[in-house]
Amino acid sequence: MTSPIVRFAPSPTGKLHVGNVRTALINWLFAKGQGGKFILRVDDTDTERSTKAYEDQIKADLTWLGLEWDDTFNQSGKFAQYDAAADKLREMGLLYAAYETADELDRKRKIALSRGRPPVYDRSALNLSDEEKAKLEAEGRKPHWRFKLSGNRVEWKDLVRGPQSIDTSSVSDPVLIREDGSYLYTLPSVVDDIDAGITHVVRGEDHVTNSGAQIEIFRALGGTAPEMAHTPLLVDAEGGAFSKRLGSLDMGTLNGRGILPMAILSLLAKLGTSDNIEVRETLDALAADFDFSKIGRAPAKFDERDLLALNATLVHAMSFDAVKDQLAAISPEAANEAFWMAVRENCQTVQDAKPFADIAYGRIESLIDDEDAAFIAEAKMLLPAGEVTGESWGDWTSALKEKTGRKGRGLFMPLRKALTGQEHGPDMGTILPLIGREAIERRLSRA
Numbered sequence: 001m002t003s004p005i006v007r008f009a010p011s012p013t014g015k016l017h018v019g020n021v022r023t024a025l026i027n028w029l030f031a032k033g034q035g036g037k038f039i040l041r042v043d044d045t046d047t048e049r050s051t052k053a054y055e056d057q058i059k060a061d062l063t064w065l066g067l068e069w070d071d072t073f074n075q076s077g078k079f080a081q082y083d084a085a086a087d088k089l090r091e092m093g094l095l096y097a098a099y100e101t102a103d104e105l106d107r108k109r110k111i112a113l114s115r116g117r118p119p120v121y122d123r124s125a126l127n128l129s130d131e132e133k134a135k136l137e138a139e140g141r142k143p144h145w146r147f148k149l150s151g152n153r154v155e156w157k158d159l160v161r162g163p164q165s166i167d168t169s170s171v172s173d174p175v176l177i178r179e180d181g182s183y184l185y186t187l188p189s190v191v192d193d194i195d196a197g198i199t200h201v202v203r204g205e206d207h208v209t210n211s212g213a214q215i216e217i218f219r220a221l222g223g224t225a226p227e228m229a230h231t232p233l234l235v236d237a238e239g240g241a242f243s244k245r246l247g248s249l250d251m252g253t254l255n256g257r258g259i260l261p262m263a264i265l266s267l268l269a270k271l272g273t274s275d276n277i278e279v280r281e282t283l284d285a286l287a288a289d290f291d292f293s294k295i296g297r298a299p300a301k302f303d304e305r306d307l308l309a310l311n312a313t314l315v316h317a318m319s320f321d322a323v324k325d326q327l328a329a330i331s332p333e334a335a336n337e338a339f340w341m342a343v344r345e346n347c348q349t350v351q352d353a354k355p356f357a358d359i360a361y362g363r364i365e366s367l368i369d370d371e372d373a374a375f376i377a378e379a380k381m382l383l384p385a386g387e388v389t390g391e392s393w394g395d396w397t398s399a400l401k402e403k404t405g406r407k408g409r410g411l412f413m414p415l416r417k418a419l420t421g422q423e424h425g426p427d428m429g430t431i432l433p434l435i436g437r438e439a440i441e442r443r444l445s446r447a
């Protein structure tokens, strides 16, 4: 097989969320695993809704993820080519002017449905004479332009869904150009796919019906349709449709929460496949695992808890060098190797080190209730001698339990409140050596 050439084609009308990133990733893994090319196509034909700011953000996010592209272009720079393709289709009698308003089309759909017929456009525009068209235009109506489907079955072997067959007689002739002259995505996409020599169109299954029409347009314009792969869509953890919540999981938000690119990429690459969900350290490793045949037909459930678990695995293995700058941003004292080695097992994100740093190095207002004062005084006396280590907490609380008869919450909570100033917080065994003897003794003494 020749090396694949694929494209990821976002519209710059919003930020990249986990759903778009999954499509980009699957394209990237498939192409790169075989020495192919990954092209970033910016679908900005909708000049009203597209912005340069979103385009720049999309590029920054893909770069952050490591999904580098071999080439990129904007559809807004290619209108002359789309116009030429539209002219060619007109000459072939495959692109025809229609004048119905949205209301008229709606009425036709309702009538068809009430007669038990599928709500497919009836092609009445094809019967308009030149005089009738001229009259409509004189009334101020502008045409929109529809592609004339063959009415035959279009078949392809989808790399994810298997054999597909779309009966184009049961689909309305798609509008390719709106009455204001703007292009819908259907035609420009085909023109660009031919132009860029795209070998595989890989996208979400919401595009399956489009593929029927687009394959006919490929053929009409003299190209062969690329191979197609339509992946099931992402759903939320409860199995509900792609929700606002998932849509709001854009890369900036995830980065801000300390989620690492390889956690996102590992989850999105494995979700809905026959592989186990586990972390991989590089995109190349994910590419080596990739195969379309592993992608199942069921919707892929995206659960943020899986994302955090994968992130935690990566964070637990992160070296001090890799996190030094982030720790320094938390506090100067936190940027030390012993601190990181002690706390990293307790962190799902590097930011999770902050409460540890606050308690170890921050100014703490000890909380000692009157009824615990004697107990805390006892605790101060029983603090094991010598260096405070990972074992000290266990030794200390065992000795205190023996001496005072306290156990459970009554034993641990007064110590936590005195040493951290809070009722909740990080594991005391981990934090104790970081606080250090001097501060421990100070916090146990009532001011």
Ligand code: GLU
Residues within 6 Å of the ligand: 008, 009, 010, 011, 043, 185, 189, 202, 203, 207
């Ligand atoms: N801009 C289109 C979308 O985001 C591209 C679809 C395609 O990959 O063909 O839905």
